Amino acid sequence: MNAPQPALVAPRPERLRLVGQRRQTLAIMHQRLMFGMLVYAGLIALIALRILYLAAFGDHAGRKEELTALIPERGDILDRDGQPLARTIDAWTIAVHPNKVIGDKLALAQKLAQLMPEHSAAQYFALLRSDKPFVYLRRRASPELVEAVNALGEPGLALEREPDRLYPQTTLAAHVLGFTNIDGKGAAGAERAFNDELSNPATRGTPIVLSISSKVQQALEAELGDAMQHFSAIGAAGVVMDVHTGEVLAMTSMPTFNPNAPGQGTPDQLFNRATQGVFELGSTFKPFTLAMAMDSGVVSGPAEIMNCPKVLPAYGHLVHDTHPFGRQCSIAEVMMESSNIGMAQIADKLGTERQKAWLKKMGFLDKPEIELKEKGRPLTPGVRWGPFETMTIGFGEGIAVAPLQLAMGYATLFDGGIYHRPTILKIGPGHPLSPGRRVFTADTSYRMRSLLRLVVMKGTGKKADAPGYRVGGKTGTAQKIVDGHYSQHLNLTSFAGVFPMDDPRYVIVVMLDEPKATPETYGFTTAGWNVAPVVSRTISRIAPMLGIAPDMNREPNMSEVLPYVQDAKQDSKKD
Amino acid sequence: MSARSFGSLFMVASCAGAALGCYLVSLRVASERAALEDVETQIVSTQSDLRLLQTEIGTRGRLSQLERWNAGVFQLSAPAATQFVQNGFELARLEQPEQQPDLHAPVVLASAPAPAPRKPQFEQSSGDAGAPTAAPPAAMLHEASLKTETREVPAQAAVVVPQRPASKSANKPVTAAKPALPKSVDKPGLAAANQPARRKSAVQVAVAAKPARKKSVDKPALASAKPVTKHIEVAKVDPLAPLPAKHSGHSKDAPTGR
Numbered sequence: 001m002n003a004p005q006p007a008l009v010a011p012r013p014e015r016l017r018l019v020g021q022r023r024q025t026l027a028i029m030h031q032r033l034m035f036g037m038l039v040y041a042g043l044i045a046l047i048a049l050r051i052l053y054l055a056a057f058g059d060h061a062g063r064k065e066e067l068t069a070l071i072p073e074r075g076d077i078l079d080r081d082g083q084p085l086a087r088t089i090d091a092w093t094i095a096v097h098p099n100k101v102i103g104d105k106l107a108l109a110q111k112l113a114q115l116m117p118e119h120s121a122a123q124y125f126a127l128l129r130s131d132k133p134f135v136y137l138r139r140r141a142s143p144e145l146v147e148a149v150n151a152l153g154e155p156g157l158a159l160e161r162e163p164d165r166l167y168p169q170t171t172l173a174a175h176v177l178g179f180t181n182i183d184g185k186g187a188a189g190a191e192r193a194f195n196d197e198l199s200n201p202a203t204r205g206t207p208i209v210l211s212i213s214s215k216v217q218q219a220l221e222a223e224l225g226d227a228m229q230h231f232s233a234i235g236a237a238g239v240v241m242d243v244h245t246g247e248v249l250a251m252t253s254m255p256t257f258n259p260n261a262p263g264q265g266t267p268d269q270l271f272n273r274a275t276q277g278v279f280e281l282g283s284t285f286k287p288f289t290l291a292m293a294m295d296s297g298v299v300s301g302p303a304e305i306m307n308c309p310k311v312l313p314a315y316g317h318l319v320h321d322t323h324p325f326g327r328q329c330s331i332a333e334v335m336m337e338s339s340n341i342g343m344a345q346i347a348d349k350l351g352t353e354r355q356k357a358w359l360k361k362m363g364f365l366d367k368p369e370i371e372l373k374e375k376g377r378p379l380t381p382g383v384r385w386g387p388f389e390t391m392t393i394g395f396g397e398g399i400a401v402a403p404l405q406l407a408m409g410y411a412t413l414f415d416g417g418i419y420h421r422p423t424i425l426k427i428g429p430g431h432p433l434s435p436g437r438r439v440f441t442a443d444t445s446y447r448m449r450s451l452l453r454l455v456v457m458k459g460t461g462k463k464a465d466a467p468g469y470r471v472g473g474k475t476g477t478a479q480k481i482v483d484g485h486y487s488q489h490l491n492l493t494s495f496a497g498v499f500p501m502d503d504p505r506y507v508i509v510v511m512l513d514e515p516k517a518t519p520e521t522y523g524f525t526t527a528g529w530n531v532a533p534v535v536s537r538t539i540s541r542i543a544p545m546l547g548i549a550p551d552m553n554r555e556p557n558m559s560e561v562l563p564y565v566q567d568a569k570q571d572s573k574k575d
Numbered sequence: 576m577s578a579r580s581f582g583s584l585f586m587v588a589s590c591a592g593a594a595l596g597c598y599l600v601s602l603r604v605a606s607e608r609a610a611l612e613d614v615e616t617q618i619v620s621t622q623s624d625l626r627l628l629q630t631e632i633g634t635r636g637r638l639s640q641l642e643r644w645n646a647g648v649f650q651l652s653a654p655a656a657t658q659f660v661q662n663g664f665e666l667a668r669l670e671q672p673e674q675q676p677d678l679h680a681p682v683v684l685a686s687a688p689a690p691a692p693r694k695p696q697f698e699q700s701s702g703d704a705g706a707p708t709a710a711p712p713a714a715m716l717h718e719a720s721l722k723t724e725t726r727e728v729p730a731q732a733a734v735v736v737p738q739r740p741a742s743k744s745a746n747k748p749v750t751a752a753k754p755a756l757p758k759s760v761d762k763p764g765l766a767a768a769n770q771p772a773r774r775k776s777a778v779q780v781a782v783a784a785k786p787a788r789k790k791s792v793d794k795p796a797l798a799s800a801k802p803v804t805k806h807i808e809v810a811k812v813d814p815l816a817p818l819p820a821k822h823s824g825h826s827k828d829a830p831t832g833r
């Protein structure tokens with residue numbers, strides 16, 4: 001039709017143009033149509049492919065991905081044997097929407113007052129009539145109560161489950177564990193120190209394993225609590241530490257609180273005396289002074305003889321002894337009878353600068369390096385640190401440290417002189433042993449064994465002996481400072497013990513704040529009478545649990561000290 | 576023609592069929608997976624239940640509660656160092672044979688001739704002991720034998736046992752065997768209480784006794800008589816020290832002899 005015909009007449013140019021235009025528009029239309037179709041087909045294909053993909057590899061509708069593993073709202077805290085110390089459970093809460101209550105509000109208020117007697121019926125009624133949208137009536141309600149409330153049948157009452165932190169052992173190790181606030185964030189103790197690990201969804205699935213052994217902790221708390229009650233002390237603290245690793249096996253501070261209801265705890269109860277409180281711990285410092293002097297070469301050893309007068313005048317002061325020798329005495333005797341005069345002379349020979357350097361090396365001038373955030377800074381004479389202060393620090397007065405630090409010092413001294421930072425985390429694959437740092441020489445560490453065993457065998461710490469467990473240690477009685485003066489009546493008694501002394505493995509530090517005299521202590525309030533028995537009883541209980549077999553035939557090398565002890569006085573009345 | 580024109584249709588149908596088959600497979604897989612997930616969910620919820628129960632038990636049996644019972648109610652205290660034993664030997668040392676008052680023992684002692692001086696008395700008593708040890712082999716073997724039901728139990732009772740009955744037993748074996756029977760019941764008990772050495776010999780003899788006992792069951796009279804006479808001879812020759820050795824020698828002889 002469109003074939004060119006012999007042009008009889010020359011075609012009109014307009015017509016020719018028209019034909020060309022029509023073709024062009026048609027072509028464009030075809031192109032557009034094709035394009036649209038392709039887009040449409042592409043979309044459909046895409047959807048079809050997606051559907052096919054989903055059918056083949058996709059998940060079904062009811063998939064509950066988050067439930068395939070049990071991840072608590074907040075990580076668990078376990079003790080070193082795997083016993084739970086802190087857990088998050090789903091607890092029942094009872095709440096009310098006052099504006100949704102449809103029943104008789106007065107009757108409901110009366111029933112609520114019967115079930116939950118912490119408020120009166122009038123208070124409940126006022127609450128129900130208020131225009132608050134939502135009020136908690138009881139958190140962590142018992143299932144029986146929830147059942148009873150549910151039986152009321154009031155739709156305005158809301159019974160819900162919400163995650164709640166539970167400490168199954170209640171007050172056990174409360175200061176180590178700490179507690180969480182109302183928002184579930186750690187507010188003290190390990191809960192605060194490890195808050196990130198405990199709340200991070202990536203890490204909270206694996207529990208935090210503490211170095212605390214709940215059995216040891218319980219034994220320490222029970223014995224210390226008994227003593228505190230018996231001697232009417234206002235406070236107490238105790239630490240059990242592994243000598244070789246710096247792990248804290250038990251740490252307690254009394255009076256204690258219940259972390260399940262931290263709001264009821266008083267500031268005194270919440271205060272951690274073992275790490276936060278710093279105390280002048282008295283004669284328990286003497287072994288450090290002697291070790292420093294032996295390591296510095298100032299003192300040759302237990303055999304050295306020195307002058308021990310009844311009163312020592314020094315730098316415008318007088319140093320006294322509770323039981324003065326008034327004769328020549330050996331270093332072994334100075335330690336055994338806890339002589340201030342002897343130790344002051346040794347510290348004087350050591351000198352201020354060297355003493356400072358040693359104390360720094362032992363970590364006694366800084367806060368302890370433990371993970372807990374509640375730490376106290378040690379108190380030292382500071383700029384007044386002169387020769388006389390050096391003497392008093394030599395026998396443990398004029399410097400205040402936390403009981404944990406004292407334990408740390410003994411652990412250092414008896415781990416062959418190597419310091420490991422104290423930790424409340426169990427040493428294991430996830431938490432390797434921190435590299436140690438040598439403080440004392442191994443020889444000094446070895447020679448201190450028999451000296452401290454001597455104190456318990458024949459000296460002031462006789463009541464701390466646990467037969468068969470080779471306890472060594474040192475008593476300490478410090479006078480408390482009241483209104484800027486040392487009180488003559490108020491004491492702070494402590495005992496730092498190490499067992500078994502022939503191969504030291506554990507350190508125990510026990511402290512009583514203001515113990516009172518009782519008839520069986522014959523009026524004495526010194527450490528040998530009140531804290532030493534606690535140590536004895538505690539060690540008898542915990543040593544078998546810690547795998548230390550009693551052995552009546554083993555002792556450290558006592559021939560190093562016994563020849564230098566003259567006529568051992570059979571009293572333990574002094575500190 | 577027709578097949579060719581339907582060819583595309585077949586193709587489409589087979590494609591659709593294959594796709595459907597694939598879909599069914601994947602559907603099956605998905606449903607299996609869903610079931611698996613249900614199980615997993617169940618496991619998790621069970622775990623959380625377990626956790627809850629464990630927590631509850633742990634809370635109810637918390638250490639302070641146990642302490643209250645142990646220290647307060649039961650008055651328990653930590654074991655003393657002496658209450659631990661280091662090894663098996665110490666443990667075994669704790670076990671001592673019980674000193675049971677044997678009602679039969681005083682009877683025997685009272686019958687023993689007292690007046691002689693100490694040493695002789697001891698010797699005699701040991702000789703006395705020796706004689707019974709001579710008898711016990713016979714006694715033991717008879718004791719174990721099953722002839723208990725038989726007739727004359729009475730006359731030649733315990734007192735005469737030492738040497739005579741043995742020689743007599745050659746004559747009247749059955750009666751000799753019988754009285755030995757109740758006696759032997761007494762003697763081992765006594766020996767166990769007072770004289771371990773004697774007990775040893777009794778035991779050794781018991782070994783010897785066994786074969787003889789069998790015999791006594793087999794042929795009551797003659798057979799049982801023979802071993803008895805033999806033993807008694809030995810006892811006559813040497814009542815004291817070498818007794819056990821000789822006995823054992825004899826006891827060995829006796830079986831081999833038969």
